[in-house]
Structures are given as C-alpha cells and as structure tokens.
Amino acid sequence: MIPDRCSFCKGKLREGNTEFMAHAGGEVIVIKDVPAYVCEPCGEACYTTATSRKIDGLMRAAHQKKLCMRPLPAGEVSLKG
C-alpha cells in the first residue's frame, strides 16, 4: 500500500525511478532503475511490496557475493529485467 503523501514532510509523491543504496559485505551497493514513489520536496522514496521484495532478493545475493556487478567504486546493479 503506497501512501499518496510523504510520511516525513507530507509532500506529494510522484511515480518514477530512483536509486537504492545499501551496504553489503563492506561494499556500497547501488541498485539503479528502482520503480518508486518519490517525494518531490524532500526526495524520500516509497516502494511497493513487490519492489521491496526484489531489493531484498538482490541484497541477499549481494551479501552472498552471488551478484555480478560492474567494477565501479560503488557496485551498481539494475532492477530492470
């Protein structure tokens, strides 16, 4: 369930794509092209349950070093496809 207002600043949420950043195994993982509802004023992002599950799956794979990432300062992976 996605609220139509930001829970922090009550700003309007806009459907779009964002980047999700997290730490895994001492590295920073950046997941690109994450569909989200982004707050226009403060940039806070809300995710659907389906998207959260995808992110959880990717993060688990990252922790187990099963993820193929481009060798950048921060590992990047797309949620597309």
Ligand SMILES: [Zn+2]
């Ligand atoms: Zn906000």
